[in-house]
Amino acid sequence: MLRAHTVEDVRRAEAAAMARLPEGALMQRAAAGLAAAVLDLLGGGYGRRVLLLVGPGDNGGDALWAGARLAARGASVEGLLLADHAHEAGHAALLAAGGRTTRNADDLDPHPDVVVDGIVGIGGRPGLRPDAVAALERFAGVPVVAVDVPSGVDVDGGTLDGAHVRADLTVTFGTHKVAHLVDPACLASGAVHLVDLGLDDGDLGAPAVEALQPADVRRLLPRPGPTAHKYTRGVVGVRAGSSTYPGAALLAVAGAACGLTGMVRYVGPDEVAAAVRSAHPEVVGDGRVQAWVVGPGGGDDAEAMVAAARSDDVPVVADADALRHVDGRAPGWVLTPHAGELAAMLGLERAEVEAAPLEHARRAADRFDCVVLVKGHHTLVADPGGRVRATTTGVPWLATAGAGDVLAGLIGALLAAGLDPFDAASVGSWLHGAAATQASGDGPLTAGRVADQIPRLVRDTLAGLG
Missing domain, CATH: 3.40.1190.20 (Ribokinase)
Incomplete structure (x- = not known):
């Protein structure tokens, strides 16, 4: 059975997992899964051009850490920072691996092979800020990989209210989210790939939505x-x-x-x-x-x-x-x-x-x-x-x-x-x-x-x- 949970369920299960695991372990698992999915989509890393759209939260951190892994595999990785601050450790890791970041979209390679949507995660409200919309429009036509959920969708209700990412692939973590299964938001997810974070079913509780297999x-x-x-x-x-x-x-x-x-x-x-x-x-x-x-x-x-x-x-x-x-x-x-x-x-x-x-x-x-x-x-x-x-x-x-x-x-x-x-x-x-x-x-x-x-x-x- 494919099970989708609410944001509250996921937060509770993640908190329980973090209490059992070394600091940062969940983010590293997520980043490793995200990087592997991007490499699979691109058919490899060497010489590929990757653009990260980076928001201020852990979703942006997942994108930055994944970017560091991709840079280590020979990809050219750039990050557009869409907030006043970014995940500090992830940002440092990307720079150390040879990636670069900027707050000015004019500084970016205009022809990336893939855009990684790390703008907002499951805690974000529906809709996107104008700067994020402008960045997406600038790279229209480039395949998009969403981190956890397409930014801007209603995660628990599956609705769409305002601008949002339309992903070709969504790499989600721990469990599926309601927006991956329910119209109209599921249409924004593209193909959905689940990365196992080792969350406990008992901590997640009963699913909000199921899908028979x-x-x-x-x-x-x-x-x-x-x-x-x-x-x-x-x-x-x-x-x-x-x-x-x-x-x-x-x-x-x-x-x-x-x-x-x-x-x-x-x-x-x-x-x-x-x-x-x-x-x-x-x-x-x-x-x-x-x-x-x-x-x-x-x-x-x-x-x-x-x-x-x-x-x-x-x-x-x-x-x-x-x-x-x-x-x-x-x-x-x-x-x-x-x-x-x-x-x-x-x-x-x-x-x-x-x-x-x-x-x-x-x-x-x-x-x-x-x-x-x-x-x-x-x-x-x-x-x-x-x-x-x-x-x-x-x-x-x-x-x-x-x-x-x-x-x-x-x-x-x-x-x-x-x-x-x-x-x-x-x-x-x-x-x-x-x-x-x-x-x-x-x-x-x-x-x-x-x-x-x-x-x-x-x-x-x-x-x-x-």
Whole structure:
């Protein structure tokens, strides 16, 4: 499991580690990891030109100490000091290794091979001062390596408020930070490389946000036992589609009929049911289920779909049109809105949700007393207890009509197979994104191809090939 912690968590764990270690040991570990990552990016050190943007705190100290290591490997290292004072020992080490520093950007090599962002660290407030903005603009187009987090982002909230660094690579220390996983700030991080500082998990405490990894999904995936039959494996029901949107029912059923349950039932208009049976002859009609999927393409019938599913007292995935009819608390349910749908549910503007999806996912989970999955670049899954998982699988091609219908069906299957709502939503989202990545092959994608890929992806994941 990839775990991200808050600034307070990290500060507490670092203080505990520093009490056990020689003075300066944590910074040296961070600097060594940062220097190694820069060398890897550049393909070596000799003859490379490195520019450090150095702020006043320990973040700037990490950059200076790393610069000293890079200078010792033959790199030409310059530091632009963006404050009245810099980390004293790090500054001295850089100068002793042959590097140079200045407060005047005109003195710098105008064509560095890489810029190292050591402006502010996890304690910085969102936004950047004008001198830092000017320095970044001066070297626009040069690859940027951020130290710990891109300077200027909201570290704990994952939001963006004002100017900030957009890194190609972020080298973070000890643990991931919330901003590395949560939109929109995660888009500023680029690739994220974690350097182990030896922080104690007990000192860090529970993570603020998690991200499933293949081993976690493999552990959580339901699989049939030797005496299983179609009913013990779970039955998922789908109430979706209308004469206007019959395809939504087909796609939701395709997601549900991925092989993770023993049976799929479909309930809907006769003409849609005929199309579903033609495409999926194994799908049967109404009856007892362990979970319902309601809403995709439901149109004017969505309210009745929600009421019928609610009367069965089983877990429910509510998507699309069904979300308009979720009023009050819905324990045991999974709601799957995109930003616009969640905004409508909370009485907000879409832009407000997109600017702070973590805040609003948590708010919605508390308000509706159920798991809420907010779709996005990094989809978030929040439960009423405060847990949050971010999905880091997927490709931009997944932003295509019908993909959400497949996701709803897939989550419903995982619920029916016995996963709790939080695990079903987060595993379903991970599989959905990973299946899209495999099916896309870096090219255009349709929702049906995502559904077709899910069984193969599950096979590969169970075999440890993911």
